[in-house]
Amino acid sequence: MELKWLQDFVSLARFMNFTLAAHDRNITQSALSRRIRQLEQWVGLPLIDRSTYPVKLTPAGYSFLPKARKSVDMLCALREDTIEAHGSTEEVLSFATMSTLVLTFFPAWMEKVEALGGPFRTRFTEAYSSFSNNVATLFRNECDFLLIYAHDSVPAMQDLSEHDYLTLGAEQVIAVSAPAENGDPLHGVQSDGRLIDYLSYRDNSFFAQALPNAVFDKKALRFNTVYENAMSAALKAMAVSGHGVAWIPESLAIQELQTGQLVRAADPSFDIEVEIRLYRSYRLRGKRAGQFWRQAEEVALQANR
Structure with missing residues (x-):
């Protein structure tokens, strides 16, 4: 069994659509279908009901989903904890964001955050990725923070409703x-x-x-x-x-x-x-990320006073 099979299954369970899940996972639809079948062979039961449109989870799939999510989180946490304990002592904060915000907002805002205690070492995951890919990066816990524009008319904003966020401006x-x-x-x-x-x-x-x-x-x-x-x-x-x-x-x-x-x-x-919003991952991947979030909260409070 491979970690990517579980990640594929979690993505498919979210979208209930092979095309959208394949796009989310950055693989072809045929590759996604093949890996889901490999996971089902490993489990020994069908997890996806392909007889309906959109597809749906089988009873076994519904039972398997929370355990799959927990396993993905645990394995990713294991990797990150090992890197934190034995890797570079300089923690890098990872951001998924939009190209416009990289140019117009991030530098001056970062200066305000670092004025409260810093500096921080940062990197962007994919500054020129699509909006949906940036959101998916946060869902997969592959970044610490998601810096984006927000508007109620965008359907994907509902997917982020359970994540903590700060309103940084408009x-x-x-x-x-x-x-x-x-x-x-x-x-x-x-x-x-x-x-x-x-x-x-x-x-x-x-x-x-x-x-x-x-x-x-x-x-x-x-x-x-x-x-x-x-x-x-x-x-x-x-x-x-x-x-x-x-x-x-x-x-x-x-x-x-x-x-x-x-x-x-x-x-x-x-x-x-x-709005300009900063979303945080469910599990920040280091102590410096937690410190950064607290300082970003203070900057947001100052801006909204």
Whole structure:
């Protein structure tokens, strides 16, 4: 029996969908199916009922699931405790986060946290990963902290409801465009039915899920998608070049708005406000991680006073 079989099973039990679970585990669907069958052969009983859609757990699967979760946690903890006891004495804090927050928020916020006691050695797991992958990294206990934007219109936020988090701030997400010669937006946003040349987020990104429910559906906007990318910085670059309208965090566009390379493409009723949150793993992987969380709590309290 291999640890990855248990991790595969826990993921499949969460999604009840082989395609989504395979994406979560970063393997092909056929590889996931093969490994689940290997686990079932090891157990000696079917764990997944494949006769229904979506799939569901068998009675044996429901009985096996809590033990599988506990085993995964125990084995990961064993590895981490061994590393902590015999590895490098300098603990590295692991963050899963979004590329925009790496650029615009993390450096100044980290300076405030370290002012209360530091420094801390940090690393990002995958700063350019999808939102769903970042959330899954926290669920698998493969990072200490998850630093993300948050909005109620994003379904995955419900999956995080049982994790402790701090609200670190808020951010306006605004529509921007290159200016025309008269200073008006080259690509303006109006609710009059006209097609808007749109610089779109990829489907698996946070804002691809937040914007439709929070803005687009309410405003009855019609888009001609001319470019797609999961990264706000890439969409900003295309907007500066005059290719269309992009909705990006305002902090990412401050310099371009000040220099006139970008202008607002819509009035503030087309903005959305998102929170900046720090989620913690159920099991922080070292003493320094606990200290960091306590200092982050103090910074959050100071910001919200």
